[in-house]
Amino acid sequence: MADPNGPQPDPFEQSPERDLMGRIGRLRTKRGILETPYMFPVVNPLVQPIPPRELKERFGFKAIMVNAHLLKKNFGNEVVEKGVHRFLGFDGIIATDSGAYQILVYGSIDSAPDEIIRFQESIGSDIGVILDIPTPYGAKREEAERGVLETHRRAEEAFRIISGDGMLWVGPIQGGTHFDLLSSSAMRISSLPFHILALGSPTQILKQYRYDLLSRMIATVRSIIPPSKPLHLFGAGHPAMFSLAVALGCDLFDSASYALFAREGRYMTEGGTMRLKDLRHFPCSCSVCSKYEPSEVLKCDGRFIERFLAEHNLNACMEELRRIKQAISDGALWELLGQRARSHPSLFRAFMGLRSYSDLLEKYSPSTKRGGIFYFDRFDLVRPEIQRYWRRLLERYSIPEEVEELVVYSGSDPAKRLGDEEIRKIRFFKLVNPYGFVPWELLETFPLFQTEGPGPADEIPEEALSAFKELLKRNKRVRISSLRLSERALQGLRSICEELGLSLEINVDLERFGSADGRATKYI
């Protein structure tokens, strides 16, 4: 069959709340609706520090993930008979993973791709994953390509097996850092009727803090797959990287890190990972951290410590996802990225690297916002609101035929004493950083009016000067007059005028514009 759900509506619905490439969405499953972005805590059926029931009742996780391969291998029929929900004692949404990660770790598993699909259906899973072939980090091209092709073959084959009982299916995209393979895999897999698409194999990349590579992988995939499809990032579950992944378009995550880190005495924070033994104060107010001091926890036995850390790590993941959702809702996801970027140089490198995806970010970002935007430094020039202003200025703004003079100024608006006839021949541009010289008519539009920066800055960004130069180039020749510009601000203006051969008069007679504190100097 081609589409297991037939002509049913797409189970993923984007809400109007979006920012950058992140969005708040609703995923409809057999067992109810899941709000995204969301992280499935992965439950190990053999060793689990926190019973699944508590994950829902105490921690508020409405959905979990469990490895179908491990269930099949260790419990087989028992799970089929009871159904996975009763077996795990979890009445929320259960997603099952296929065991592909075990292939990455152990080389192979002893179940066939069709068996794993049928098993996931037979235990009543709500969301299933086909058995793909992960691309190991550092894999040679040939090896990667073989895995990708086999994954594609299995993906197509899957739709001959899937019975279509309302379960959602995840299509894994492979290729790793072989970006041509990754692109073709994104194209191939997204052409099949999967409900959810997933980016595979980032675990090693995450372990090595290569957030720059991860960004490129996500952006590559997201630029190909349709926005209507939710994107799952396999095996990612650390609060420090959620905002970056969501900003690039990831909707779902799954991870056992909360438990694995706990076993190693590691405490997650939104800024990184700390060792419990190095903590003197808990930088957290969650249900467990607010009960103890680190020294008290350290005195307890290993099992208590492991459980304590697993619980805290889950709370830290959940809190950061809520913070991200609120930031999306406020249109402040860029600001959150900027803060997180300052918690580790690897995240900062990825943040700086977002300039490569500025077109993509701009394409998906909403064009107006409820609140204002903050501008801190040149790294913020990449943000879509600023990029979009420059692009639209060049696309939509032109200087009318009758205009002979551009008055470029800073400070309060001039032009009080001009007659109607005279004013038709003049256009005013105010210096508003980081945007540069902005047509007076646009000053009260978004985002110009809503941008707050750290103070009067007369250092005009390169990009702003380029946009202004481009605007002047595209229009008929005008003469430029400046008013109240600092020497620093004038530098850029001078070089533009010199390059384009335009006349520039500095500190034009202020009397003309309703103020008498300046005098004209002919410059060019």
Add this chain to the structure above:
Amino acid sequence: MADPNGPQPDPFEQSPERDLMGRIGRLRTKRGILETPYMFPVVNPLVQPIPPRELKERFGFKAIMVNAHLLKKNFGNEVVEKGVHRFLGFDGIIATDSGAYQILVYGSIDSAPDEIIRFQESIGSDIGVILDIPTPYGAKREEAERGVLETHRRAEEAFRIISGDGMLWVGPIQGGTHFDLLSSSAMRISSLPFHILALGSPTQILKQYRYDLLSRMIATVRSIIPPSKPLHLFGAGHPAMFSLAVALGCDLFDSASYALFAREGRYMTEGGTMRLKDLRHFPCSCSVCSKYEPSEVLKCDGRFIERFLAEHNLNACMEELRRIKQAISDGALWELLGQRARSHPSLFRAFMGLRSYSDLLEKYSPSTKRGGIFYFDRFDLVRPEIQRYWRRLLERYSIPEEVEELVVYSGSDPAKRLGDEEIRKIRFFKLVNPYGFVPWELLETFPLFQTEGPGPADEIPEEALSAFKELLKRNKRVRISSLRLSERALQGLRSICEELGLSLEINVDLERFGSADGRATKYI
């Protein structure tokens, strides 16, 4: 009497845990020890959303502050008879404020300075404040000066009244943004035997987000008063500004903001203030936020909402103070400041302004650290570790007499094929940003070896070039050879050599140094 405690030891003890001008300290009071940095939640005896007992038992606040003037005016003898601890039902440390803030708000109060001192003693307060005259923000110099002089007169007078029963006394420093007055007030007040010094009147400055002015006020005071004295910042209690204030040397805070904000529907976060009605998700895991969704809270009655917000706001303050203490302990307070700075342009302006206090920050910061340091961008050049490296390089490092050539390189260490005789005449400097050209001998010392940045950067900071130029100037003339430097890195080196008239040979014969992939080009 001169010192109410006679020859007792200073009640404040700094721990070895310090970073920037922040430190973890222990303040010994009649009722036990208070770990600093600490914020006293201010309890209003007339309307208090959370009973004082709960502040200790549920929220972990070991000390609170209450206004002695309000107690005296409204309850008088009852408080004296019961004692303030029994009256409030709080068996922890109670600090009493004098009512000076009411002067700021209402113009005057109806108690005399000596009455207020005696009242605080008679109710058994643990920490008292004399009745000073706050300097309103925007006060003219004459008004400010009158208040400062009157405060000094009262401070001296106080020590004739104080009975010295083990209670700690706070000496308020006034002057506001009249920095000469503030300095003289800091000098005068710190010469008296107060146990704690306090910086008065920042409330208006905080309300107007003038963190830049606040920084200057704190730095001015901290540069004058001895490190052995704890510094209290009156009326400050927002998580977003604690890290900045602590980094500049504040140890104590007090505030009723948690309750006042709650009354106005405002929700504090470490990055700013949000309106409850704008929240869709709580960006927090505290005891109250983890129980509800914002929509559920908004449906409740006004009293519930106010109490909810007051509780959350207290948790948010407490959490941030714990985070700051952990950052001090980790030597990562600078990184925390950098993150907080990106939550509001006003904080960012204050963060950028820290360059004015780099000498002060360097003086107090420890010279080695347990962990490494992160370098993100040019704003981090202010951090003490980097400033100190440049200063010490110039103070302690010199190029020996026999040296004739400096080899300035990037990448792996050269010099494999040089004989002993030859090597004595050469010194090697490696390009390690942000430090610039670093003597090879220092590469594995702190902080060079422990600095992690966002990646290979060949843009050498101005400050690094200046330091290298200064080093060359102070030493006898050598010739410079470069090895594997990018064109960008060479730019700075060229201009230094040109300015000092030193010979520069680019890409010296690599064969000489054990590699064969380059050739010499005579430059100057």
